Amino acid sequence: MMRFIHRLASPKYFYDVAGRIVPWAGWGALILILVGAYWGLVEAPADYQQGDSFRIIYVHVPAAWMSLFIYVVMAAAGAIGLVWRIKLAEIIAIASAPIGASFTFLALVTGSLWGKPMWGTWWVWDARLTSELILLFLYLGVMALYGAVEDKRMASRAAAILAIVGVVNIPIIHYSVEWWNTLHQGPTVTKLDKPSIAPEMLWPLLIMAVGFQLYYVATVLMRARVELLERERNSRWVQELVQPR
Amino acid sequence: MTPTRKKRLILIAAMLVGVGIATALAVTAFNDNLMFYFSPSEVAQGKAPADHPFRVGGLVTTGSVQRQPDGLTVQFSLTDNQSTIPVQYTGILPDLFREGQGIIAKGRLNDSGVFVADEVLAKHDENYMPPEVADSLKTARQGMGDQR
Amino acid sequence: MSFQEFLHMGGYAAYVWTSYALALVVLIANVVQPLLQRRRLFAALARKRRRSARN
Known part of the structure; x- marks a missing residue:
């Protein structure tokens, strides 16, 4: 096991393994997202209160879940990079940031598009919406900090510290709807008793969520590979990769 | 290590x-300050600010909605099953506004204790189901004599 | 359900379709960006190599 980790930590080996995982995860994600979207848009029945507008759930909720999940991965990878100085952990952390930021953006905008017809407003400053907006700023802050420092290893450390500090926001986002009165309703799926959503509406949601997870795996590895090449551009294995003898 | x-x-x-x-x-x-709205009971206990606008959240009492002849002004009452406050609102209501629905109104109390709202938002619950299921749930509940 | 009805989304077409279109754009952008970055990097590295070979 330790030997496998050590081999995986070698840049060239990681580059090759990641390159083999990307197509599997990518095509898997595409299939699941297409199935989920078809099921959610066509097969699932309309909601008893919200009619067809509730179908936004199939984009909004998986995007919101991913925005939290990716942040935790980013902070954990950043912490591993800080403690053990593993270059690949630093790369995974920084490759996650733009993907997480785009999911956060997607969750916010689709939430707005859902809020307008149902709640009657595009935006309110309640605890859930505000803390999710702070999450977007945290992602952007991590990316800006990383970009601002010239030396990439120093940049990774600075960005990792910001990411770790921001982790306190994650439970706040999740529990905001329970701790305070908010316009946003409470959790549907991730509560202790059974989900309060009809099974034929829940299935496409779960498929979409798994599809988004696979999509993240594919895109984070794509970004990590490019970032790795950038950092190792002067090493021999990259030179040989660009122009094989 | x-x-x-x-x-x-x-x-x-x-x-x-x-x-x-x-x-x-x-x-x-x-x-x-993180509380987005007050409940009708909190308003009854005088916890809501008197000097500036605030929000009240509760259920629209069944049978309380009265529309004025101008078609835009609505009167209804909000309840949390303990206290009830009368609300008056002029403007367009969200699609989800109906009796029994969770609503958040923003405005202030006037001298006669009526909450004059300038904004009404609908708050929906976390339950999602097809209309047929909702109907059968309702009939089942009524069958058990639970009039909600 | 007819195709017309499907597009109409019970009157919420603008909200639902904008959401899905935006999701599509974001998902595609996250795939295209690393591909472009990779191409730029390879071009830069090849240029550098040619320059050093000439000297």
Whole structure:
């Protein structure tokens, strides 16, 4: 096991393994997202209160879940990079940031598009919406900090510290709807008793969520590979990769 | 684990705990400000501010909705099953507005105790189901004599 | 359900379709960006190599 980790930590080996995982995860994600979207848009029945507008759930909720999940991965990878100085952990952390930021953006905008017809407003400053907006700023802050420092290893450390500090926001986002009165309703799926959503509406949601997870795996590895090449551009294995003898 | 790595790990853990405590304190201090709305009971107890606009959230009492002849002004009452306050609103209501629905109204109390709202938002619950299921649930509940 | 009805989304077409279109754009952008970055990097590295070979 330790030997496998050590081999995986070698840049060239990681580059090759990641390159083999990307197509599997990518095509898997595409299939699941297409199935989920078809099921959610066509097969699932309309909601008893919200009619067809509730179908936004199939984009909004998986995007919101991913925005939290990716942040935790980013902070954990950043912490591993800080403690053990593993270059690949630093790369995974920084490759996650733009993907997480785009999911956060997607969750916010689709939430707005859902809020307008149902709640009657595009935006309110309640605890859930505000803390999710702070999450977007945290992602952007991590990316800006990383970009601002010239030396990439120093940049990774600075960005990792910001990411770790921001982790306190994650439970706040999740529990905001329970701790305070908010316009946003409470959790549907991730509560202790059974989900309060009809099974034929829940299935496409779960498929979409798994599809988004696979999509993240594919895109984070794509970004990590490019970032790795950038950092190792002067090493021999990259030179040989660009122009094989 | 080497001593330096252990030290870094402890440092990170300490940082996280520190920031966590600071955030918890800040959040507790601002707890009231983070409340998006007051319940009708809180308003009845006089917890709501009298000098500036605030929000009230509750269920629209069944049978209380009265529309004025101008077609835009609506009167209804909001309840949390303990206290009830009368609300008056002029404007367009969200699609989800109906009797029994959760509503958040923004405005202020006038001298006669009526809440004059300038904004009404609908709050929906976390339940999603097809209309047929909702109907059969309703009939089942009525069959058991539970009039909600 | 007819195709017209499907597009109409019970009157919420603008909200639902904008959401899905935006999701599509974001998902595609996150795939295209690393591909472009990779191409730029390879071009830069090849240029550098040619320059050093000439000297």
